[in-house]
Amino acid sequence: MGIESKLGNMGVITTTLENVVNWGRTRAMWPMLFGLACCAIEMMSAQASNYDMSRFGMELMRPSPRQSDLMIVAGRVSRKMAPVLRRLYDQMPDPKWVVSMGDCASCGGVFNNYAIVQGVDEVVPVDVYVAGCPPRPEALIHGIMTLHEKVKGESIKEWA
């Protein structure tokens, strides 16, 4: 595995608690199984055979918000859906993160009209925006890797 080279004679490694906790958080970040529109199909593609997000410890999509760490807002959020989305976010336990997938969720996309919330950041705090209409699965995976980088730099006191 390569990790045994770090063992030395004592079988001890030194690191900070924060590093260990954040490493654990990035390696088992469970997304919520929650698709809205077109982007949800690309999210499914990212989960399926060709792209396989389980390489990043994400094979489990949890249908319940109470078991998930990451909300991927995949698609356009209508005004009718916005309260539901906020409620789901509130039900997720800390620590939790939000990826806004696609143009519609990020800024309204091509739909500048009465029905669509112009950016899901009006409703929930967003950590990473992924551009594209819809973003390719690679783009979603890149967004999640970016989120992992962000989580690695977080202080655990932020969520305490």
Add this chain to the structure above:
Amino acid sequence: MTLHQVEITSDELRNLVSPRALEGETVLLNMGPQHPSTHGVLRLLLELDGETVVRCIPDIGFLHTGIEKNMEAKTYEKAEVMTDRLDYLNTMGNTLAYCLAVEKLVDLDVPPRAQAIRVIHTELQRIASHLVWLGTHALDLAAMSVFLYCFREREQILDMHEMSSGQRMMTTFFRPGGLWRDVTSEFEPAVRKFIKSFPARIDQYEDLLSENPIFIDRTKDIGVMSGDEAIAMGVTGPSLRGSGVKYDLRKEEPYSGYEQYDFDVPVAEEGDVYARYFVRMKEMRESLKIVEQALDSLPGGPVRSDNRKFVPPPRAELGTSMEAVIHHFKLWTEGFPAPKASVYVPVESPRGELGVYLEGDGGPKPYRCYWRTPSFVNLQALPMLSEGHYVADLVAIIGSIDIVLGDTDR
């Protein structure tokens, strides 16, 4: 932004649920809009007697996007971008319906090569859509592996879309008067390879499901609908053909050259979830037949009409022809005017009859653009199909009518 949560009062429920619910004899249960088996953001209000569904009340509109209204604010060619995002599993079919409507409205001819390529792409899209349906339907019934296999083949089709249009899903490849561009040289070998490999893949899915006792138990005699009931509900597409009615718009009102191709319309008599599964599996094989025929008889020639009042000139002409510059400028600043008339064009989408009603007012923008979407109409049948069944079977029934909420709510 202020959020308004809508609460339902018992007065509002009075005519929706049975009187037993108000006395507390039956239970009201909310399913969705965030539920893995409602295939999007469908919300169902269920009245349950034990585990049996007494009433099922669909609540739609969680994905209402205002697409029709947005299209009215754009010129005919620019509005096409919106059509992809209606039924996001059938993007080529949506643009086909819209282009046919515009072509009928302004009386524009399409070259035969463009028509054949349209058929190839639409049929590939039908297979891709059925693959997503099959994967998610099997996933709902706890067969995980089918989903992984289906998405493997779907990626091949998306790669072919990408070769032609540069996009995997939101292609906007068909344009009024033809196509955006001709297909690339690697397209034909890729389709040939797919035609060769795909029948064995369908056999593989059928091996996994068709004779699987768990799958049969969960689908046979569930959600039965007779042919007359289906017609009364306005159900179209594979759901109607699963009830024994042989009605396919590709045969009844051929468009885009479908009359040239030899294919069967699969029908099943039982009208249950399994019959609808059976029809869709057969349809994938028929679609493959159409793709092969269209590819074999693919004519040469241009892929866009040369009627410069409606179709922009090729880029190369802009440097040499003043007339081309004028047409280009006019079309991209103002658009083309359509006469004061109305047209309705239906096409056979993977879900049923997808119709576009376009009304022109003499200007460059549609006065009204209405979509008759199959998911919306087929969803009407859900309460009828689900009443009297267990909640667990409801999941199978929702999967079997194959709704896409983007298509329902528009």
